[in-house]
Amino acid sequence: MKAEILCVGTELLLGQVLNTNSQFLSIQLNDLGYDVYRQIVVGDNASRLEQNIKESLARVDVLIMTGGLGPTKDDLTKETVAHAIGEKLVLDLKSAKRLKNYFIDKREAFNENKKQSYFPKSAVILPNDMGTAPGALIFWNNKKILILPGPPKEMETMFLKYAKALLAYSQGEFYSEKIWIAGMGEWEISKKLNESGLWNLKNPTVATYIDHKGLYIRITSKMETQQKAEEEVKKISHKIQKNFGLNFVGINEEDLITKTGHLLMKENCTISFAESVTGGMMASKLVGVSGISKVFKESYIVYSDEVKIKNLNVSKHTLKKYSAVSREVCQEMLQGLKEKSDADYCVATTGYAQEGEESSGLVYIGVYNGKTIHIEEKKYKGNRHQVRIQATMDGVNLLRKKLLEDVSRETN
């Protein structure tokens, strides 16, 4: 089945807002087996909006719209859809009641927002659990029009909670899984999938994605039953886990940072960081994991030579002989940190991220488990931020791999 996404809002055409809704909906629709043919953004203009709705409805089975459900005159989505399909807007009493409760002490606010309770006559109303504007699903001429609010949190919640199952119904049963990979680039991952015969599959489908949490592979299957779909995905998932070895991080919510935090907590291993080039970024990422206080010990940001000497007991001689960005200094940082904090795992970074300089991108990352010290030399490309973020992710990944090795050694 064909689908199009139509996002409504002049703020998008002005560039004031980054359109993350199209990406979210595209992933979801592809997972449900829809072919997304176009993503369109138009402004708050009735005639152009109606023209686009009609064009899309002539082409596709499902039209997903976001935005334009606010209380002001600019917000035209429901009005324009109703006009395009020849229906009237009628008051939905349940929505009005819900809205009244929302503005219980503010009669004026309710009156201003009352417009949000009117819908095309045949619409199925979708509640908005995160805001005031409800959405709607309209069945018209064997097509579906799904109307969702613009703010991403409201839109995503409404889609996942109310709309997804309704769209899935006509498409069979679906199951999908995210598999997080670390220590490899997107191109390497595709190559490895290709070699293992897992690329270009039709059902389940396998594709690589990237977001601010890292790289992942998404496997999606469509079958007669949910159970069968899950089985098919799990088969591929197990193959990928086996093929990717220690580069496999975790499934679904278990991205690199979360998984590493959970591993530390599960094994009850304490952790400390000494960060030079990453300047607190490793610690900050890990502190983002809920419950981490149980194992997170002290961490130091040791940006200058003086502070490396003062706080971590790095020797002046080593700094002078090898420079601050060296395997030797990284090693002394780890030893100093272990002495100071006595954490089960110590992680240290030192490197250059000064743009324009030839040495920029040279980074030493080390992990010390109390017995052995493991240090890697890296040469990253990119600007200051890109060097620091790569060093941060590689540092956490090194910690994760060391932890897994130690655990498997103990259990063997």
Place this chain on the structure above:
Amino acid sequence: MKAEILCVGTELLLGQVLNTNSQFLSIQLNDLGYDVYRQIVVGDNASRLEQNIKESLARVDVLIMTGGLGPTKDDLTKETVAHAIGEKLVLDLKSAKRLKNYFIDKREAFNENKKQSYFPKSAVILPNDMGTAPGALIFWNNKKILILPGPPKEMETMFLKYAKALLAYSQGEFYSEKIWIAGMGEWEISKKLNESGLWNLKNPTVATYIDHKGLYIRITSKMETQQKAEEEVKKISHKIQKNFGLNFVGINEEDLITKTGHLLMKENCTISFAESVTGGMMASKLVGVSGISKVFKESYIVYSDEVKIKNLNVSKHTLKKYSAVSREVCQEMLQGLKEKSDADYCVATTGYAQEGEESSGLVYIGVYNGKTIHIEEKKYKGNRHQVRIQATMDGVNLLRKKLLEDVSRETN
């Protein structure tokens, strides 16, 4: 003049890639005085692509296309544009030579990429300084078609360096400025602009934007001369700076973090952080500013009570009596940090960011300039990450304001 943006790539329709190109181009086109009527995304499919090109060309004066310039059969943009406007593709010798130099030791790679040197006959070629695929600007039937590569870094560099001036030429002279604001929400900023009569202006135009670096106001003017445009923008800019007082941060590249870093360096004031709830995020953001090593002293991540006691000399009694998240502990953290690091400015945070708990979002942020201690109590909304990022930005903003006050006191 009317413009549309047409991004080509199946990876966008699958949701594998977030479409940041549409936002970048929309901001640029609006700044140049174009009305952006639509943003469209289509896949790598020749007939649908051609249909969309023809539809857009029938409606607008300028069509900007991104993507589909790669070396593979999937990459159809130039071929399809040529077909739509009835031109042939011809080899551009200069591009071929450039590409040959790029792959100087790899004859095979050059042959694979040779497709990237062919263009519609009447195209003006735009060099790609960041990759292999050149772009093109085509003048056709009083309309312009601008063809840019898909990767954001290549696209943005090509647009700013080669295409912008060509698009601006027919539109008069432009000037725009970004004004960064801190310590206020987007709604408050709009309200203040409205009260000052600076909202809904036609030329210059004033609009608010938000990105990962914070909130900013963008002023754009179109005049007969660049000088006149700049004068008009500067008038508004001065009014805004005056009206927003200490909430005004800086202009263009001077976002909150960068500006604060530059202020510290300019005044030669050293800085240290003691972070509990923010867990290294404040230090990490500031370390992102190039050259900061000059003033950045030691920083501590003191997440647990034990480490607050051990590293900052916070008293057990205070922790027990007032709890770790209290004005009193924040004060002792600042005093301990000052004693330890002797930095000119010490900043400390302590708070709750545990989702689902009632106390979540309560944060104390303090700044100590060696003479007076200033502590603010905050109650943030949102999830763990949102609480931490708000506390980080407010902490840096508090530091910036304190610095400015101290400097102005000294100079008075």
